[in-house]
Amino acid sequence: MSKRVTFSARPPSAAPTDSASTVADQAAIDAWVNNEMLAVAEPVKRFTFEVPLSLHKRIKMQCAAQDRQMADVLRELLDKHFPAE
Template identity: 45%
Template structure:
């Protein structure tokens, strides 16, 4: 019976991350935190849902984005 040798990668080190990596992580937060969101669930007729979904697909948009825009038009931005 022969034995098969499997080589495992290099051993991890305890070296700290380079300062450049830390600076990058700290600099990428631009202070523009997204607004907290709340979920809104509504029931619509199947035919309306199908129509909305088809039109969003043709425009390449998401239903949630379209509905959010309509609600902002009606009720304004907060």
């Protein structure tokens, strides 16, 4: 008894029901995979600074308890302290 197994370059795809939504879904997936923000109002700038380990742990624990990203919380705090004129 012999079994025959074949491999192809790409698996067969299901026929899309709505091509417009499929293209939009694919764009969103590509943006997520590439770690891109979909709607950025203005260019961003990375900024790095050092904090004591104990402060980092407190921030990290509170953010985890609230199911929030540290960067989002810190951006909110900075925006409150330095409001746009």
